[in-house]
Amino acid sequence: MKESYQLQFGDNMVDKRISEDSLPGFKRSAQEFMGKAQSVSEKLMLCFARGLGFPDDHFIRAHDVSHPVAQSVLTAPVQDSYYRAGGTHADWDLLTLLFQRPGPSGLEICPGREVVTSFDMGDTWTKIDFAPGDIVCNIGDLLMSWSDDRFKSTFHRVKAPTDPETDYYGPRYSIAFFNQPCTDCAIQGPLKKYPMVTGEEFTRKAMERNFAALKAKKEQLAAASAVVRATSTDGLQAGPVAVEATA
Numbered sequence: 218m219k220e221s222y223q224l225q226f227g228d229n230m231v232d233k234r235i236s237e238d239s240l241p242g243f244k245r246s247a248q249e250f251m252g253k254a255q256s257v258s259e260k261l262m263l264c265f266a267r268g269l270g271f272p273d274d275h276f277i278r279a280h281d282v283s284h285p286v287a288q289s290v291l292t293a294p295v296q297d298s299y300y301r302a303g304g305t306h307a308d309w310d311l312l313t314l315l316f317q318r319p320g321p322s323g324l325e326i327c328p329g330r331e332v333v334t335s336f337d338m339g340d341t342w343t344k345i346d347f348a349p350g351d352i353v354c355n356i357g358d359l360l361m362s363w364s365d366d367r368f369k370s371t372f373h374r375v376k377a378p379t380d381p382e383t384d385y386y387g388p389r390y391s392i393a394f395f396n397q398p399c400t401d402c403a404i405q406g407p408l409k410k411y412p413m414v415t416g417e418e419f420t421r422k423a424m425e426r427n428f429a430a431l432k433a434k435k436e437q438l439a440a441a442s443a444v445v446r447a448t449s450t451d452g453l454q455a456g457p458v459a460v461e462a463t464a
C-alpha cells in the first residue's frame with residue numbers, strides 16, 4: 218500500500234491543509250521545510266544555469282514558488298511485488314530533492330542508463346543509502362530537455378524488499394520535493410535541439426507519455442501473466458494424460 222500527502226506553496230493549499238487542531242504546528246513546520254527545500258533547489262538551479270551558459274536566474278525565474286509541489290510519500294512494503302512505489306521511472310520535473318531518514322532502504326538508481334534498453338530490462342541498479350542529513354537530487358526530464366540532453370534524467374525505482382539479510386521490511390517514509398516549471402515559461406536548450414515549448418505543454422506531454430508508458434507496462438504484465446497461466450494450465454492437462462498412459 219502506498220499513501221501520499223501533497224503540499225504546495227501559496228493559494229493551492231487553501232482548504233486542503235490539515236487543520237491546526239488535528240496536527241498542531243504541522244502547517245508552520247511544513248512551510249519552513251518547503252522554504253528550505255526551495256532555497257536548496259535554487260542553489261542547484263543556479264549551478265546548472267551557469268553550466269549551460271544561461272543567466273544565473275534562468276531556472277529560478279521559471280520555478281516561481283507558487284508552482285513547485287512537495288510530495289510526501291508513505292510506502293508500506295508490498296512483499297509479492299518487484300516494484301514498490303511506482304516502478305522504474307525518471308521524474309519529469311527539473312530537479313527532485315529526496316529526503317528520508319537513514320535505515321529504510323529501497324531507493325535504487327541507474328546512473329548512465331542506456332536509453333536503448335526497454336524499461337528496466339538488463340539494467341544495473343545501485344542502492345542508495347541515506348546518511349543523516351543527506352539529500353538526494355535526481356535530474357528530471359525537464360532539465361534533460363532544457364540542456365539539449367547534456368544532463369541525463371536519473372532512472373530510479375523503489376524496490377520491494379526481497380532479501381531479509383539486507384533489505385528493510387518496515388514502513389517506509391520519504392519526501393520528494395519536485396521542482397515543476399511555471400506554466401508560461403519558455404523551455405529550450407542553448408543549442409535549440411528541441412522546439413521551444415511552454416511549461417504547460419512540457420508538463421502535459423510528460424504526463425501523457427508517463428500514463429501511456431504505464432498503460433503499456435500493465436498490458437505487457439497482463440500478457441505475461443496470461444502466458445504463465447496458459448503454460449501452467451497446459452501442465453495440469455498433461456498430468457492426467459501421462460497418468461492415464463502409464464496406468
Ligand SMILES: O=C(O)CCC(=O)C(=O)O
Pocket residue numbers: 290302308315324373375391392393
Ligand atoms: O520514495 C522515494 O524514495 C522516491 C519516490 C519517487 O521516486 C517519486 O515519487 O517520484
Ligand SMILES: [Fe+2]
Pocket residue numbers: 306307308373
Ligand atoms: Fe521519482
